């Protein structure tokens with residue numbers, strides 16, 4: 001159980017998909033440290049259980065591409081804690097088979113769309129009714145910087161999926177703001193996690209100070225890029 005650094009989320013429930021690793025795990029730690037009751041959802045039971053145990057939360061095994069799993073995730077959270085305050089829809093993949101449009105097959109395209117985009121549609125669809133009933137809530141969907149900048153080294157389905165997450169979040173944000181629910185998307189730059197590991201095979205340590213990694217690979221002078229550096233999950237500043 002992490003030390004509580006503030007109680008600003010005391011009594012609130014935070015559901016995190018992909019909470020077993022990387023950005024999701026760092027967020028689980030941080031949300032718990034802010035006093036939230038954390039629900040970790042992941043399709044990796046060992047990682048998910050370990051993360052939930054560490055933050056004193058609940059682990060719900062879930063494949064976010066499965067509609068019933070997602071519906072159960074939010075219903076179970078409501079039954080267990082009586083409320084769903086925060087939905088951090090974060091699970092995602094970036095497999096090596098997804099590359100240039102010239103070489104990426106339909107199966108790889110569809111798998112990435114299912115895990116990265118359709119899952120966010122399910123998560124919003126099944127988190128929203130609980131929040132609308134309460135008249136408040138916060139949905140945060142993980143997109144990526146590629147949604148706005150594109151990728152120099154193509155991962156065509158990944159970039160398209162994250163563009164979809166960003167567009168969907170914007171539309172939901174407008175639709176549900178007047179009913180008390182905020183919907184936002186995060187667009188992280190490169191973060192050193194297992195997800196980026198397949199895309200950043202040569203990057204094993206922090207880049208030299210003052211340099212940045214520009215779309216999975218090429219080191220560039222930060223003056224020429226809006227991205228400042230490779231981040232580590234716990235170093236992304238809290239919003």
Ligand SMILES: NC(=O)c1ccc[n+]([C@@H]2O[C@H](COP(=O)([O-])OP(=O)(O)OC[C@H]3O[C@@H](n4cnc5c(N)ncnc54)[C@H](O)[C@@H]3O)[C@@H](O)[C@H]2O)c1
Pocket residue numbers: 017018019020021022023024041042043044047062063064065090091092093094115142143144145187188189190191192193194195196
């Ligand atoms: N790492 C980066 O550089 C970076 C940059 C921008 C955006 N993102 C996005 O951030 C999010 C988190 O990525 P990360 O880097 O922390 O990756 P990660 O691989 O460390 O964590 C992803 C987690 O999602 C889980 N997961 C994968 N498929 C799932 C499924 N079908 N059902 C349930 N859980 C599933 C994995 O088991 C894992 O625990 C992803 O959406 C990713 O696209 C990552």
